[in-house]
Amino acid sequence: MDLYSLTPLDLALAASLVLLLGVVQVLIGLGLFRTLAFNSARMVVQLLLVGLILQAVFAAASLAWIALIALVMLSLAGYEVTARQKRPIRGWSGYSIGLMAMSGTALVITLVALTVIIQTDPWYEPQYAIPLLGMILGNTMTGIGLALNHLTQGAWNGRAVLEARLILGHDLSKATRELRSESMRAGMIPTLNMLAAAGVISLPGMMTGQILAGTPPVEAVKYQIMIMFLIAAATGFGSLLAVQLGAKRLFDQRERLRLDRLKTPK
Template sequence: MIESLSALDLLLAGGLVAALGVVQFWHGLQLTRSLLMGSLRMVAQLLLIGYVLNALFATESLGWVLLMALMMLLLASYEVIARQKRRIAGWQGYSIGLLSMGATAASITAFALLFVVQPAPWFTPQYAIPLLGMILGNTMTGIGLALNHLTQMAASQRTAIEGRLLLGQTADQAMSGLKQDAVRAGLIPTLNMLAAAGVISLPGMMTGQILAGAPPLDAVRYQILIMLLITAATGFGGLLAVHFGARRLFDGRERLRLERLAPPKR
């Protein structure tokens, strides 16, 4: 059984961050405020989600689980686009994030619940929400990186892309190398995660389960499942997002339309 943490225990850990803030202040790093705000925000967000999950687990209602999943999906698609240096302007940018994540993270989570984990009922929030959260978080990072690479490279390599169009290539042909690079860029964190798992780092979920008293091999099996699901979701999500993103950069006349990108962020 997990050892419960009291507010005092958390305050002790918080003391370490406070000490860091003081040292940073002495060194004139001007990071103390960000550190304080970031820590407070993290505590508030986690406490809030703790209460939400508590209520959700008590209800076991499909409607509430779906609503929660939809909110997570919407927030993730907003985050994907908000972090882009050259985002695709307008609602199309958000819809690319939403569509790619909905089609991959959400469906792969549903697949895992229905055919692999098989809790009863299949939408048991204790399984559904953490699974979706972990898959969505990683997919969001992968799709964000892939789209960021795609749009930045398209803007910087405009002459080369138009040069290929002028040689008679279609938009797909002219963008093929760039699309491959973008998909690769989106998968790099996942590939690093796979390579480091168990050797350089102990994954968070597995560590959490072990801390909660689960037998290590059970925790490992769950971790392997999660990593495989994350890899599939990130890979497919990146492919979809890059496909839709590249299509948005061209019009029906096979012209590169860079004005569909928002001005670069500073």
């Protein structure tokens, strides 16, 4: 099987479908056209840039470049985790919770996958390292964002109950147990749904991509299964870590609820 290379005309044809959607939106007076056009243009620029960068990195195949890319991905994901919460924890400590939870899980699990499971040579082989980190990080980021959002919102809305438990002498671990477990669950839901739907309701993107690129379906499926396990583990551990760190930050050293550490929504 050969890869049918896409010409600019092919991409333009695909874009014309979105253009058609925009025209329909304008006709029925739905004010989404500008956002759709802007985000589509942004997507094209971002992906072209990434394509160019990856091409250069693949050619260089140096560890320093890959480390730099991983660092950029992690910092952007850390920012994104904060942006996805209604009342994130203020300042650097809020940002660092997401960052630590992602580095401690997505990064570690990617390294394990490269060195122990796939055993690429060299271990940082960019063709594997970057897409793997990207997929694991993307999902972990979503999970951590949801978990922390549930945690901070839950503390805000449930402050009376949290304090009522502290008042009756519950320690932090007991007072926050339910909130922590619900937040963990919130972070894991997309992953649980993904596992349940895989292959039946949705064909995972990576597997589809590999099949389009000519990989035999059974090989593509094996990769997909591995990825799913990696994503599930990273998201689960990531949410767990983020919730533990976040819950600690909601209180001070005298176990007082510190909602003033949460940002007020705009």
